[in-house]
Amino acid sequence: MSTATPLTKPVDDQPSDRGLSAAEIKRLKFQADTDQLVAAFNKDQLKLSNVDWVVTLFLIGVHVGALFAFMPMFFSWTGVAVCLALHWATCSIGICLGYHRYLAHKSMKLRAPAEFVAMACGCLSGEGSPLTWAATHRLHHQKSDQDGDPHSPIVVNGAWSHILWLFPKRTTESSRILYRRYVPELVDRPMLQFFEKTFALWLWGGGLVLLAAGWAIGGWQMGASLVVWGMCVRMVAAYHSTWFVNSATHLWGYRNYDTRDHSRNLWWVAILAYGEGWHNNHHAHPAVAPAGHKWWEFDITWWSIKALRAVGLAYDVKDKLPVGRAADESDQESDMMEKAVAGVA
Ligand SMILES: [Zn+2]
Numbered sequence: 001m002s003t004a005t006p007l008t009k010p011v012d013d014q015p016s017d018r019g020l021s022a023a024e025i026k027r028l029k030f031q032a033d034t035d036q037l038v039a040a041f042n043k044d045q046l047k048l049s050n051v052d053w054v055v056t057l058f059l060i061g062v063h064v065g066a067l068f069a070f071m072p073m074f075f076s077w078t079g080v081a082v083c084l085a086l087h088w089a090t091c092s093i094g095i096c097l098g099y100h101r102y103l104a105h106k107s108m109k110l111r112a113p114a115e116f117v118a119m120a121c122g123c124l125s126g127e128g129s130p131l132t133w134a135a136t137h138r139l140h141h142q143k144s145d146q147d148g149d150p151h152s153p154i155v156v157n158g159a160w161s162h163i164l165w166l167f168p169k170r171t172t173e174s175s176r177i178l179y180r181r182y183v184p185e186l187v188d189r190p191m192l193q194f195f196e197k198t199f200a201l202w203l204w205g206g207g208l209v210l211l212a213a214g215w216a217i218g219g220w221q222m223g224a225s226l227v228v229w230g231m232c233v234r235m236v237a238a239y240h241s242t243w244f245v246n247s248a249t250h251l252w253g254y255r256n257y258d259t260r261d262h263s264r265n266l267w268w269v270a271i272l273a274y275g276e277g278w279h280n281n282h283h284a285h286p287a288v289a290p291a292g293h294k295w296w297e298f299d300i301t302w303w304s305i306k307a308l309r310a311v312g313l314a315y316d317v318k319d320k321l322p323v324g325r326a327a328d329e330s331d332q333e334s335d336m337m338e339k340a341v342a343g344v345a
């Protein structure tokens with residue numbers, strides 16, 4: 001009879017077979033996934049050995065490109081006009097309407113052509129794929145200003161919430177958990193899969209189209225002007241407009257609602273980010289399509305939603321403005337989804 005110690009434990013001793021119920025195993029797996037996700041967005045991930053150089057060098061490159069706008073040889077009124085038009089199309093239609101209110105919060109439904117244009121504009125913004133954006137944003141709402149919030153100025157600091165959180169490299173596994181948990185109903189949609197695979201091509205393609213169009217109408221100098229203004233200046237302006245929503249509107253401004261986070265309404269971010277600066281309103285009632293809840297809280301993106309509804313491209317718009325100071329339970333929707341996935345609801 002052998003007395004040697006077995007190298008591996010007998011199958012019966014494995015944790016999954018120690019009499020744990022299927023629900024307990026699911027809960028343990030769920031907790032392990034949660035821990036991995038919280039760790040992925042922890043500030044400790046920001047170290048030189050863990051920098052996402054693709055994202056970091058791209059953002060540095062766009063900012064350096066925007067500096068060429070100070071050189072008179074790259075100035076043109078055509079470039080400024082293209083910059084303003086694309087800023088509105090990518091930031092207001094692509095991000096605010098498309099990625100944010102439509103995809104992440106389901107504040108309305110869009111007919112396929114409008115959905116396609118909104119997602120394409122989102123890709124042209126340079127803020128990543130629709131699924132990554134929507135999943136990360138749902139995580140922000142669920143964990144807002146608590147551990148696990150990807151970009152809280154309260155938990156970490158203003159610089160982290162504004163830009164630094166974008167720099168750490170995140171693992172394929174943490175992205176898989178993020179998708180499976182936060183956008184389970186979106187992840188298999190063919191149109192979103194298409195943009196998932198092509199979002200970077202839209203961006204580079206947009207730059208090439210501007211270069212070629214400028215070249216055709218005014219030679220290389222006009223081509224360069226359209227790239228500097230229509231891509232670099234436009235993207236830098238739109239980036240910081242969006243990023244101020246993550247940083248400034250969790251720090252400064254007034255509150256209409258008693259939310260569980262530190263969200264604020266800030267007029268100048270509302271102007272820069274096409275209505276998204278009314279962020280306390282939004283955290284209190286995330287699924288409501290208009291972000292401005294008082295008559296003076298102008299929300300330019302809401303005007304576009306109304307226009308799309310008028311021509312039948314948007315429907316089932318959640319436009320009922322809340323009454324009183326209480327936040328609704330919509331922020332808890334993702335908590336419920338999380339529990340449902342874990343099988344503990
Ligand atoms: Zn927020």
Ligand SMILES: [Zn+2]
Nearest residue numbers: 105137282286
């Ligand atoms: Zn939101």
